[in-house]
Amino acid sequence: MNKLATVLLTTPIVIAAPYAAAAQAQLHPAQIQLQQNIESVLKIARNDNLSDQQKIRQIEHYADNYLDYQRIAALAVGLPWRQFSPKQKTDFIAAFKEMMIAMYSRSALLGASTTKVKLLPKLVDNGRNRIDVFTEVQTKNGNRYEVSYQLYKTGSAYKLYNIRVDGVSMVTVYRNQFNDLIKQKGIDGTISTVRAKGLKKADAIKD
Known part of the structure; x- marks a missing residue:
């Protein structure tokens, strides 16, 4: 199974060893939040009293607090985003979010018990209120990737607007698809395609 944007949904689902209080005190607030997200959503993913659909909806509701779908969508479209009307932007964001949830949530739940993640001490402050937090993801086959x-x-709170897996950007991968779609089908046609979940997954990680 390949996955890049899967990390968007599995970030809080993957298994991570909790940090001791002393170690947490030395972490950046963004790192602490990411660790808390991991633990909170892992609890949902491992709740045997919930159906998969219930888990997906609870995870989605939780993730809404920490994922900036509007910024992710705008970055994924790129320059053509300026040509979207307010209604087209609203429709696209809703369709893009639903497409990603449909594409990746199932594999995210399946990977919850086998994928491991380690919060890395690496941190990059990009200025202008932007910061990168790093983890190492290990798949069930033992492959390791820096995310x-x-x-x-x-x-x-800190909100997520992009993910890079070994340097491969999720929004850049999708931007290539959206640019082609907009040229071929226009904005409304692109929204319809996304609504119909007609895009390919943004693949970068192999189990």
């Missing part, structure tokens, strides 16, 4: 989560602070 960076690009975040910005709003209020007391």
Whole structure:
């Protein structure tokens, strides 16, 4: 199974060893939040009293607090985003979110018990309220990948706007598809294609 954007949904689902209180005190607030996200959603993913659909919806509801779908969608489209009307932007964001959940949530749940993640001490402050937090993801076959989560602070929380897996950017992979679609089908045709879940997965990690 290949996955890049899967990390978007599995970030809080993968198994991670909890940090001791002393170690947590030395972490950046963005790292602490990511660790808390991992533990919170892992609890949902491992709840045997919930159906897969119930788990997906609870995870989605939780993730809504920490994922900036509007910024992810705008970055994934790129320059053509300026040509979208307000209604087209709203429709595209909703369709893009539903497409990603449909594409990756099932494999995310399946990977919850086999994928491992380790929070790395590496941290990059990009300025302009942007920060990268890094983890190492290990798949069930033992392959290891460095995953960076690009975040910005709003209020007391850090929101995710992109993911890079071994340097491969999720929004860049999707941008290539969207640029082709917009040229071929226009904006409304692109929204319809996304609504119909007609895009390919953004693949970068192999189990």
